Amino acid sequence: MSKRQLAMVMDLNKCIGCQTCTVACKTQWTNRNGREYMYWNNVETYPGTGYPKNWMELGGGFDAAGDLQPGVIPNLEADYGVPWDYNYDALQGGASFEPNVEPTWGPNWDEDEGAGVFPQDNYFFYLPRICNHCTNPGCLSACPRDAIFKREQDGVVLVDLDRCQGYRYCIAGCPYKKIYFNPKISKSEKCILCFPRIEQGLPPACAQQCVGRIRFVGFLDDEEGQVHKLVNKYKVAIGLRTDYGTQPNVYYVPPTESPAKFDANGKIIEGSTRLPIEELEKLFGPEVHGAIATLKAEMKKRKETGESELMDILIAYQHSDMFRLDNNYYQQVAKESGQHLLAPVDNRYVTGKHTKAGHVMKFFHGGDVKAGGHH
Amino acid sequence: MKKLTSTLVALATLATAVAADSAIDARKVTTSLDKVSNTSSVWNGAKFSTVTLYPQTTIEFNDKKANEINAENKAVKAQVAAVYNSAKIAFLIKWPDGTKNVQQGNRTDSYADGFAVQFASNYANPAELPYIGMGSEGRQALIHLQKQVVKFYEPNGNGDVATQVNPNQTELFGKDLKVFNAKVDTLASLDYEKSYVGEGFRSMTEIKDGSSNSQSTMTYGKNAWTGTLSRSLKDTYVDLNAAAIPVAFAVWDGEKMGRNGLKYLTAWTAVVFQKGDNTLVNALHGKIEGDATKGKESAIANGCTGCHQMEKTDAASLMGPSLTNIGGYATVDYLRESLVKPSAVVVPGYNRNAHSNYAWYNIENGKRVSTMPDHSWMEKADIDNIIAYLKTLKAEVK
Ligand code: SF4
Ligand code: SF4
Numbered sequence: 030m031s032k033r034q035l036a037m038v039m040d041l042n043k044c045i046g047c048q049t050c051t052v053a054c055k056t057q058w059t060n061r062n063g064r065e066y067m068y069w070n071n072v073e074t075y076p077g078t079g080y081p082k083n084w085m086e087l088g089g090g091f092d093a094a095g096d097l098q099p100g101v102i103p104n105l106e107a108d109y110g111v112p113w114d115y116n117y118d119a120l121q122g123g124a125s126f127e128p129n130v131e132p133t134w135g136p137n138w139d140e141d142e143g144a145g146v147f148p149q150d151n152y153f154f155y156l157p158r159i160c161n162h163c164t165n166p167g168c169l170s171a172c173p174r175d176a177i178f179k180r181e182q183d184g185v186v187l188v189d190l191d192r193c194q195g196y197r198y199c200i201a202g203c204p205y206k207k208i209y210f211n212p213k214i215s216k217s218e219k220c221i222l223c224f225p226r227i228e229q230g231l232p233p234a235c236a237q238q239c240v241g242r243i244r245f246v247g248f249l250d251d252e253e254g255q256v257h258k259l260v261n262k263y264k265v266a267i268g269l270r271t272d273y274g275t276q277p278n279v280y281y282v283p284p285t286e287s288p289a290k291f292d293a294n295g296k297i298i299e300g301s302t303r304l305p306i307e308e309l310e311k312l313f314g315p316e317v318h319g320a321i322a323t324l325k326a327e328m329k330k331r332k333e334t335g336e337s338e339l340m341d342i343l344i345a346y347q348h349s350d351m352f353r354l355d356n357n358y359y360q361q362v363a364k365e366s367g368q369h370l371l372a373p374v375d376n377r378y379v380t381g382k383h384t385k386a387g388h389v390m391k392f393f394h395g396g397d398v399k400a401g402g403h404h
Numbered sequence: 405m406k407k408l409t410s411t412l413v414a415l416a417t418l419a420t421a422v423a424a425d426s427a428i429d430a431r432k433v434t435t436s437l438d439k440v441s442n443t444s445s446v447w448n449g450a451k452f453s454t455v456t457l458y459p460q461t462t463i464e465f466n467d468k469k470a471n472e473i474n475a476e477n478k479a480v481k482a483q484v485a486a487v488y489n490s491a492k493i494a495f496l497i498k499w500p501d502g503t504k505n506v507q508q509g510n511r512t513d514s515y516a517d518g519f520a521v522q523f524a525s526n527y528a529n530p531a532e533l534p535y536i537g538m539g540s541e542g543r544q545a546l547i548h549l550q551k552q553v554v555k556f557y558e559p560n561g562n563g564d565v566a567t568q569v570n571p572n573q574t575e576l577f578g579k580d581l582k583v584f585n586a587k588v589d590t591l592a593s594l595d596y597e598k599s600y601v602g603e604g605f606r607s608m609t610e611i612k613d614g615s616s617n618s619q620s621t622m623t624y625g626k627n628a629w630t631g632t633l634s635r636s637l638k639d640t641y642v643d644l645n646a647a648a649i650p651v652a653f654a655v656w657d658g659e660k661m662g663r664n665g666l667k668y669l670t671a672w673t674a675v676v677f678q679k680g681d682n683t684l685v686n687a688l689h690g691k692i693e694g695d696a697t698k699g700k701e702s703a704i705a706n707g708c709t710g711c712h713q714m715e716k717t718d719a720a721s722l723m724g725p726s727l728t729n730i731g732g733y734a735t736v737d738y739l740r741e742s743l744v745k746p747s748a749v750v751v752p753g754y755n756r757n758a759h760s761n762y763a764w765y766n767i768e769n770g771k772r773v774s775t776m777p778d779h780s781w782m783e784k785a786d787i788d789n790i791i792a793y794l795k796t797l798k799a800e801v802k
Binding site for chain 2: 099105114191195209214
């Protein structure tokens with residue numbers, strides 16, 4: 030357990046499945062060098078196979094006695110999906126537009142399918158997932174090389190690439206399959222909670238870019254913070270599959286409302302609801318009942334009195350309230366430990382009007398090119 | 405009758421315990437050992453010895469599929485030769501492997517064949533050699549590893565991030581793209597050869613500053629790998645100028661998802677430079693005193709099976725390390741030390757987080773104190789019997 034824990038809350042009532050978070054993460058971290066197949070942030074359709082395929086059945090995590098459970102390492106082709114691209118280069122020569130590999134599987138292959146029968150009772154919702162930066166990480170416990178560590182200052186779980194020897198027990202040990210093997214460097218990699226950003230007071234890219242404004246980021250012990258309020262005060266945000274025993278630190282506000290079912294004649298069945306509570310129980314445990322009850326009560330209260338702190342929080346008015354990163358805290362930690370804070374982003378992506386040219390251009394043209402980078 | 409059968413079984417296994425591997429005779433050469441491979445002429449007159457590599461079963465890892473396919477592993481026999489000159493020593497090891505496995509750069513579940521040669525930093529006292537496989541606290545081991553990995557791109561700290569982009573994400577086409585790809589290619593490492601210092605599980609650290617030099621090769625043919633390693637007789641970590649030195653070998657089978665502890669390894673084996681002083685040879689290859697049958701009775705009477713899986717047919721235990729192959733890779737002295745001074749070598753707990761209810765050790769005043777009771781109160785003859793029994797615990801040879 031770390032001294033403090035940074036956590037994220039995702040309000041599933043508001044996720045529109047736009048994948049902006051996925052793209053934010055991908056362009057920042059995983060579009061290159063063996064990471065192409067990885068989605069440190071993915072948004073899957075629930076019910077569905079998820080990413081990687083059937084991750085909930087691949088083992089890992091701990092049993093009730095606290096023993097690490099064996100797990101399975103997914104296969105790139107069958108379980109993650111080989112990222113394919115197109116033959117842009119050959120188009121000039123008049124070739125037809127073809128993918129470079131025959132796509133047979135990929136993330137969101139079953140997007141928006143869900144379960145049930147259309148139009149009577151079909152349903153689904155989106156489940157965005159990142160590494161849970163667990164308090165008792167399965168990945169860390171499985172590593173025989175002490176290559177995975179949990180930062181004292183904020184509980185972020187990281188792989189020390191210097192120590193990692195590519196054994197992949199971490200992947201078997203993570204019940205969420207949120208740590209990946211990079212075959213090109215022969216080491217494991219995972220979501221870093223954008224630590225170079227958070228150290229500078231910026232939220233993780235997925236949270237900042239989120240169109241639905243569903244993501245809150247803050248320290249669990251920061252009682253003024255919205256994360257603390259959602260998780261500890263109102264208890265409406267719950268960990269995903271806490272039965273795996275890793276004590277995840279991404280918390281979800283469960284989907285509270287769902288449309289009514291239709292009967293055979295297309296008539297609304299009054300009082301019915303499409304989303305079976307058993308499914309939510311499976312994901313979030315029995316606490317989900319209390320969370321939904323609180324959410325409904327606060328919604329009602331808001332309707333009746335116009336007051337509800339919880340509803341105000343969930344409306345997500347201000348980024349400055351949603352993300353409480355306490356930048357001074359990191360400055361302080363850096364000062365005390367004599368470490369340097371990292372640069373906020375990979376500087377190939379800060380190429381802009383007022384910045385120097387990006388590395389790629391410089392590298393390729395063997396010298397500086399005009400400021401402005403890509404053109 | 406039941407009693408009699410188990411005695412007979414024990415006797416039968418005892419017979420295999422006696423036929424231990426013998427020491428390796430190193431041959432002195434005057435030729436250079438700077439560039440050695442399996443076709444080097446230095447091997448022409450070398451004397452080959454047989455070493456047996458046992459499946460590592462002390463620790464079970466959390467890879468379900470790998471555990472399944474490795475459950476019935478047998479021991480592997482390899483041929484080893486050693487040559488040396490005034491500055492260097494070279495080894496050749498040839499072991500059977502029905503499939504050639506090279507770890508691929510575009511798959512998440514492909515694994516490499518490989519081999520390693522291990523040296524002890526301090527072997528003055530053969531009774532206190534480093535823990536086999538990765539050393540132990542205060543008893544450092546140096547490990548040279550060669551694996552079969554297609555070209556790989558380890559972070560090299562040179563800041564050449566520009567080449568870490570996916571070629572499809574550059575704005576390059578045609579000839580420009582070819583130039584870019586060629587440049588990226590030059591940054592790949594083609595030879596997965598590494599050296600490590602180990603002082604126990606989790607401690608192993610790669611030597612990256614060039615302070616240990618070695619050169620190794622791996623060649624596949626006729627259902628077998630041949631590995632060679634040449635290194636200086638002396639570096640910061642080991643000094644091999646002696647009448648005899650202990651070495652150990654390990655091999656990995658990529659077909660069986662082998663990596664780190666999922667391997668086959670030998671016990672410490674003596675490499676003899678000069679005949680005469682037999683201390684090391686006797687310690688590692690001497691006759692085993694004691695009566696294995698009585699030892700087994702004694703092991704049961706003393707409750708060893710309460711924490712350790714002893715025989716393959718016993719239930720697995722999360723408490724103590726599994727001893728099903730301990731007779732294959734542990735020396736007599738190590739077994740004795742473990743019984744009478746259980747805290748002398750306490751391998752840093754692989755399972756501290758993974759199995760928090762089964763603490764192998766507690767930390768007292770900063771030292772690891774084994775939870776295994778001290779058996780120094782036992783009669784020497786009784787301990788010898790238990791050791792003789794433990795030495796019978798090992799897989800059959802394939
Ligand atoms: S979600 Fe998985 S990878 Fe992330 S900390 Fe937990 S066990 Fe490790
Ligand atoms: S950006 Fe936000 S709303 Fe869009 S998919 Fe991601 S989490 Fe959902």
